[in-house]
Amino acid sequence: MPNVAAGASGQRATSAQIWRRRAIDLASVLVPTVLFALARTVDSNLLLLVSIMVYVVLAQGVNVIYGFTGYLPFGYVGFFGAGAYGAYVAVAHLGANAVEATALGGVAAVLVGVVLIPLLRLRGAYFAIASLAAALALSSIVSNPAVTSVTNGPYGADLTRVFSSGGSYWTAVVIVALAMVSVVALRRSRLGLLLRAVRADQVSASCAGVNVVAARTGAWLLSALLAGLAGAVYAWSISVFYPTAVFDTTISLFAIVFALFGGVGTVLGPVVGAVVLYYVYNAIGVNDPQYFQLIFGVVIVIIALFLPGGLAALALGARRRLGARRGLGGAQPVGGSDVR
Amino acid sequence: MKVHHRLLGLTGVCAAAAGVVAVAATQAQAVHTRVSSKAPKQIIVGTLYSSSGAFAPDSIPELDGIKFWVNQMNKSGGVYVGAFHKKIHVKLVAYNDQSSPTTAATLYSQLITQNHVNIMIPDFGSVLTAPAVAIAQEHHQLLFDATASGTVFFTPNNPYIVGSGIRNSAFWPDPLVQYLVAKHINKVAVLYDANDFDAAQAATINSGLKAHGITPVYYQSTPTTTTTYGTLINSIAATHPQAVIELGYNTNDIPFLNTLTTSGQHFKMVFTVFPGQLPQLFQQDVGTKGLKYTYTYATPPLLPYAKVNLGLNTPQFVRAFRKAFPSVPVTYPAMAGYGTALVAQEALDKAGLFTQLSMRRALANVSGKVTTAIGQFKITKDGAEEGEFLPVGQYLPTRGGTTIKIIYPKSLATATAKYPAPTS
């Protein structure tokens, strides 16, 4: 992967290449953000748009932790729930306004992430299951009648005092922008390079002086922050919810599948995955949920067996073939579409 | 450092762009009003249901109850709308949320913003109704809350919700508490699931008993996901209760009752929530042996209302519903769906203007004066249903099986309680 090394360090790249790269970066942030901002003029169902944005952010969060480090968080919903309840506690007990509460929701998720840093010692399936256990444990604590004075326990959270569909919508747009900036920056930054080096070969990376633990922890907390913000803005957008709603493990499932479907390790893959699959879900899934789950399962199996790079790999492959036909066989992919 | 500069620049540009778009988009938004002086071609009734997941067994019959009403209306030429002095055809729009609150939220939004429903009935239960509350209030859409018992829904500053079916679960156990006190049952064990619906009932029982100087000998919550009850039943038995009250969903009540039959323990009185609402399901999954002599809430159609002034009375409904949906058992959720639709019918009839708030005011005016097949419609200032009453029922042996009979209060009783339950 010579292009990745050259792209990330930027040393041997010509100035034209650098500008081209910057333009692509800017476009990968701006295009989704602007499209979501304009979407409300086309689709009046703001809550649907907020839900899609929430899943875009979650899929990017999965991308940050799985795409860059190889840690697959089955319990990703734990951060989402922590964000939602962080926002509730901020409004109910600290008198915060909705925007402050959203930010504090993100902080709450990061705190949970800090507590769970030891999980990063585990690998592979152990990590996946441990993160799920952590999310289920958190859910069981939040909904316990013994903590009613803090979280209102099983009786549910009420944020109607700060409800504003427009406010939560615009905040969600800003969070999408933040998620896109995070992923672009991560891809371009030293941290991102380190992470990918670690993912490719942990031993030689650490021999080369890479602080593997710090790099991973950074990615972990960033993905926690994104999920927390998503959870908080989601909580704000519906305003009345129960613990089961925000700790629903299908939220993790969706986020992971959307990210894998679009292609992890890329900038735009998870966005496309989330938008396409969530719209499909809303179109078919609502009427025939079992058949949708069946299709969903088959899609995962196909991705696992034949298409580990997701849609992005498919697009890349098509472009390579196209290039080869035009006699540009050696052309290297650029910007957001190169895979790993 | 380079990265940081670029990042800063990137963020700045994004923020600016987002700002511009925000202003443009907000101005482009058309002002949407729901007041209309022209009669619509049809009255759109919007609802959600769950074909799968935890709420499916209750949600599907609720939808059938609503469908039944829609068919009845359309057979008679439509629903009468007072504001236009004429009958209008009814159209039902129902989406499937699969018991997921996240999915339900976007679908409620769709019903309001895209289907522009005139009557909105949320899905079964408080968990699935919760996502509708704030968005309905924002869009000035009245929710005809059929079965949600949430304590957080009804607030003085939100006129856009009206309890029209099942009463808040916090009030359900009132007759049960009176029965326990009247029977001098002083050693009561309460095991409840940690969810809003069950915890609210447990709190009422606890405070109701304490008001009579009775402290439960066992008062514990357990996760809603609990399915193994052997050890819990043993711990309860160790407190030697005279009555055991288990408050769960049907997915809890079924394994609880089944474990009890095989546990070797015997209690003088066992109360669970759902057999009275879904008797057919419990007959199939628990059976006569496990249900015999246990207690439950006696809900319509077990508690029939013969004298009604709106819609069919309970026995008529049971007959008509059986004819219309031969494969669906007549259950309380089905009746709640029908009863809620009747309240919507009354609102359309009596509202002077064809607006959501006018309907809400009309319902406040008729509160306490209307009785349907599921009982009296009576709401508090905040819109919560308070007219309904759930007597205590007990499974008593009949020829070849067992049926629920009302045993308390005396005025409604159809049989005398068998207490303590005989060992058999």
Add this chain to the structure above:
Amino acid sequence: MVLYALISGILIGLFYGFAALGLSLAFGVLRVVNIAHGDVIVLGSYLAYELSTQAHLNPLIAIPVAIPVAVVIGLAFYRLIAPSLGRSKDPEMLSLILFFGVSQVIEALATIGFTVNQDTLLTGPVGNGSVQILGQTFPNYEPVAAAVAVPGALLVMLYLYRSRLGLATRALMSSRADALLAGIDVGRTSALSFGIALALAASAGVLSIYVNGGVNPSQGADLTTTAFAVVVIGGLGNPGGALAGGLVFGLAEQFAQSYEPNWAGLVPYALLLAVMLAKPEGLFGRRARYA
């Protein structure tokens, strides 16, 4: 109460251990993370349900019926996925995602075939009576489950330690490369292990319909989590370890239900996290096994 929780914890714990055995085997031998393990258990439960309600047979007959079917399916399925697993740089993660998809497929098919409603068996495995143990009364399915679990685990141990295929399997477990060098048919051994793993899961399902108070299509995910917790606690690839892990899990759960039912839901997860962080090889795992 102490005695009851103790006995019940042991009986249910043995069942948990048995239910986790297949997962332990698949992971220990093949490094395949079968996220669909719980869904295979659910299918076992439905088999027992159908045999009992449609054919009026004793539900325990489902075990001998399920074993050959599961082994055949397992053999075929493993042959199907083996090439992809072999090609992958990270086969463990690939299997995790792959079986995640398989579990969705099974759950969807079960929902279409059996509806969402909970199904229960009203006749016990040996009548509906209860059983007295040390003066305490238990539903009879608890000792029955334990009585199936223990010989089941022993059979797996006999296979692993007293048969030639078992020897090959253990060689594979300790080092795939060495096993290849030693001339072991890795493909066949792996496929057979996977078949046995599925057969164990399906057999556990026949008991699960009783222990878990019924069966419904969405139970699978919880069962997988429980099985994984048991495997992690007990250590991987070791049938004895799985049973021991099951005992620890069962006892913790039952004692929590006795003394702190409010927090009983938290205990299994907290235990899982504690063991993973303190002793990642499991309480009963022996590092020497992998050396």
